[in-house]
Amino acid sequence: MIYDLLDVFNKKYEEHGDELILGNYQLKDGLYVIIKENDEFEYYIYQFDKKIEDKSLSLKDLKNDRRKDKYYDLAQKDYYSSYLNSNKAFFDKKIHNVNYLSFFVKVESFISKDEKKLLDFDIIKKHFEAFIDYSKFTKKEEKEILVNYKDRFTDENRKQQILKNYQIVADNIQNFVEIAKENGVSNYIKVFFEAPMENYQEESNIYYSIKIFNDISYSVNVENKVFGLSDLNMGLNAKKPFLEHKTKTFIDKKTIAPFMIEQNNVLHAKKFFDWLKYQKYQDKYPNGKQFFLNRDYKEKDLITDYDYLPVEIDKFNAPFQIINYLQIKDEKNIKIDELWQLENIVDEVLYNKQLKSNYFNDDIKVSSFISKKLQQLIYETKYAMLNYFKKYDDREFYQVIKRYGLDFVTEHIRNNREYKAKESLNLLFTLKEQQGVENMDIKKMQEKMIQKLEISDYGNLTGEEFFYLCGQVAKYLLSKSKSGKKDADMLEPFLRVKNIKKLKDEIKFTFFKYKHEIGLNQTKFNNAMSLITAYEGSEKIENDSFLIGLLSQNIFYMKKEEN
Template structure:
């Protein structure tokens, strides 16, 4: 909203009861003081027909003799004290400050005079105003996405250019709401029952980015207890999640590495030493569903998104150079436990035992899907452990985690087997047996669950090693 009555913006007040100006503009203000106050005698500063229509609703009040007398009195008072106040500011070395005059009148008169100005300025543009039942209706100036300088924002496919019109009373109430929102030093506003609202400030103005009626409060939200099972054989891996707040915390810690809630509404998530590009992408792709669930208690998308991006969560956890394996195991425990609540059970111990049985069998059997992909993941870790790099992390397995079919997996395994053959003991029968089992598979496209089982095989304890041999990838 343009606060200045005159286009040159030398005068900053909006009624004849006040006078605001910058100290450095004193000379200009003094010379044009009467001209400024004369504007309020009839508000005849615009030739625009819509502006004149708004003024016409207050014409009787504006022309009232008593009001005209009050304007004349304001001119006399401001002229009388103008130089004294200006000199006082100069003597006390005030620089680049505002001078503000207030005429001692009733507050209701201030409100009435200011309302005339607001009626002229409250809408996005008076061009779209209409008159209905002797009342002016216009386009709201807040959260409309409408700008006359950008016509492509108009509603071209509709009968009318603008989406809706509101009364001056509602427009003023909306302005007061947005002024209040702009003063709130928080992103999510929870001051209203059953309403979720998030906002950000742009150019000192509040912009509502999300708004929804939420009939369920957090205290009334029904959260089913979750038991996190220890699928990956880690110390203290089993735990029970009893509350919604605990669930929020475990999702943030084990899937987002404590980066979720600090970035829910951050549109400029920056890559750093503490936040990888993969995590950045994951946050952008999933946070809307996290907002829906954790802020609005709407679970419609939550479980679908958790499963869709489950492998990405595991891969991000694996990236930690120091705790990659442990983080990944915790993520897998959580993801598989959530999957079980939806009736999808995975018995990792049974899969592992069948793979061990196949490794010790005299024949080369064909493993089923889960067993095969678990074996490939385990074998991949066995091979990359032979790298001579000083620090062995899951980055060495990137080619495996990007594979989308079994043909590619077999090619990578063959390449790594050839690369590290100098370090493969000729009598290491279990490794050779694992390689033959991994090659004994048709060329298949891998599903999300297949790729996940490869990741599980990578992070599980290595079963393709000789007795006493250490698993060298960082735990």
């Protein structure tokens, strides 16, 4: 996965360099101090404001003037000075910078009432001194890498600059804390010494050379190239033995690591994930249309789903229309040209707008929007929808529509969303037709049934006709209820039936319940009851035909001119 993504990213990086990352870089809230070469101090406060689209406008000086002009400089220094994560701190977890040209601490490290959170001043001194020669890093693998920086470590001018920077921080840190408190800063204090940006990069590269891998003890040298386990989107420790390779390879026993990557590549991979962190979470194709990436909502550089997409079919070769088969009043046919349009309609019509927001949610809660049944349907079908709408793979999509489609219709009915149920049937019929499946011609069925009932034709019904007529009769009978509350509970017995006998019994029961509302001269209806009673088929329940009868225009209320 990493190599595939890097191939594309590196082409962009070769053209734009770190600007590719820094163009979207987000500073953290805090007090920013720039110490000039003449030892003068400049102070800036960054407090991110969601209401302002341009994040650089959230940077202000102590006079409360916006200082967009300073944002990029601070972003560069901050990017080249930040640790990989708290487990990769250079010296102490309370100090977050990785070179001697900066100093990052939390305000609470100086004002907390919890002594465990306070930073010992002696630690600050040791932190800076450790940059002189990196002698605190004593593992064999670390020493093999650090020998490459011997000339830098023995540079006396560099050593004196480190000690000078320490002294300035030590002498002024309490003043920085006071300024932070006075200006309502509760997060970071970040100090930067004015220096060429190349110095920031070179110093930080020393840190990355020994910290970029998950655990340097897994590293191996092969033909003068260092390979190790990437710490990016991958972890391996004593708690994750299942990630280990269980067989030896050509190198040595260290290669229990599940994935080895060369040092230069892992540095490029770091830049890729740094860039990825600042891409919009909603964008599932940030690295090009041939890669689908879903990322953790909070840790946006953590990839939770990845797929290579050999083709892109976001537009249909032959646009189609969602037909108003049920002749819903004022409903128009909807033209579909692009895949996202179909996705929106499937989400709104079938899932009651609960699909897209739950593609990657593995803890869907039952609520006023999501019933227990809809929760189950989402869990069982969402990956087929995701694969189609985001990865252009329709192999499971139509199988799911065939297997679960009517469940969405009945779920709408059970929750008193009859209009949505009708829309769902229209959508399902359209999708079936796209697969070459012939649908019931509802208008012809209506005409045929009306003619049959008006002339008292008692010839045998087909299965499709029987179930359609049952739906029509059930809806008509329930409409005779004088109860002020006409809801899905009345239809529930019909939705639960599993065989023809039970369906006929429910219709008879409902008929006797409301027969006082039906006159002897209602020929069409009485003929319908006779045909249903006389039907002797034993096939499985045809839910689609029954639901069409239930939800389509009722023939017992149609006027002569509508026939």
